[in-house]
Amino acid sequence: MTAFETLKFTRAGSVVNIVLDRPEAANGMNAAMTRDLADAATLCDTAETKVVTLTGAGRFFCAGGDLKAMAAAEDPGVFVKGIANDLHRAMSTFARMDAVLVTAVNGVAAGAGFSLGVSGDLVLAAESASFTMAYTKAGLSPDGGASYVLPRLVGLRRTQELMITNRVLKAPQALEWGLVTTVVPDADLPAALEQLADELASGARGSNSAVKQLLLHTYGSDYEAQLEREARFIAGNAAGADGREGVAAFLGKRAPEFSQ
Incomplete structure (x- = not known):
């Protein structure tokens, strides 16, 4: 403490x-x-x-x-x-x-x-x-x-x-x-x-972080800027360990084991 x-x-x-x-x-x-x-x-x-x-x-x-x-x-x-x-x-x-x-x-x-x-x-x-x-x-x-x-x-x-x-x-x-x-x-x-x-x-830290950042910018961005931000975040998460694990778990019909 x-x-x-x-x-x-x-x-x-x-x-x-x-x-x-x-x-x-x-x-x-x-x-x-x-x-x-x-x-x-x-x-x-x-x-x-x-x-x-x-x-x-x-x-x-x-x-x-x-x-x-x-x-x-x-x-x-x-x-x-x-x-x-x-x-x-x-x-x-x-x-x-x-x-x-x-x-x-x-x-x-x-x-x-x-x-x-x-x-x-x-x-x-x-x-x-x-x-x-x-x-x-x-x-x-x-x-x-x-x-x-x-x-x-x-x-x-x-x-x-x-x-x-x-x-x-x-x-x-x-x-x-x-x-x-x-x-x-x-x-x-x-x-x-x-x-x-x-x-x-137990969830994916990068996914939740991306949600926070996307919503933080949503009122200050135009549509195209927000689309680009979404694309960059989802690509970064897909390339990361948790993204790879999440996709593999979904396809394997099992619970994901994200990094702690």
Whole structure:
């Protein structure tokens, strides 16, 4: 286990598990947590990592920024900019790393916790989980990539409603809107997360990495550029060991044994 002040960080083979660990503060993001999260993301961005899971300790996933720490800062603007910079460094690394990020929203996800929760490549949510932006209620504005991710997930009008009215979405409605992948009973969330992580860890790292990179570029590329990117990725995977194994296993009607 790698020691962090505000996170639990464990590795089991090709799977890294991260738990936001400030339950007494609703896992609110202070300077230590965003710094830890950025450093943890860097540790995940390695050739041996295939899956990263992220959840929260206690009743909350993450209640967003720590407003008490913000209010106590000598210069709130400087303080919040530092927190945002570290959070954004973490989220950029998670988005661009080869490993699949699976978030498990175990409770309230508010503010930056909302942004972080829905940023997973796959998003599990407990039935009791809820999502709210909450920024404008405190006289603040969104961060954590919300203004980039949410319009792409739910469209502009729904994003405007979430950000301006601070509407609260329960997990089933978040699923209906396309913010999460799967909703499970609260008691089943840890097992569902472990099972999904194990399934992904048995897959081909290069294939999942290619999916992430292709989707990351899809809104910024024209059609021909995306076609060329697809051709290069599939050719590279076909030539690699996992691609060769995957094709051989399919033709041989057996389960593939991808590299770990």
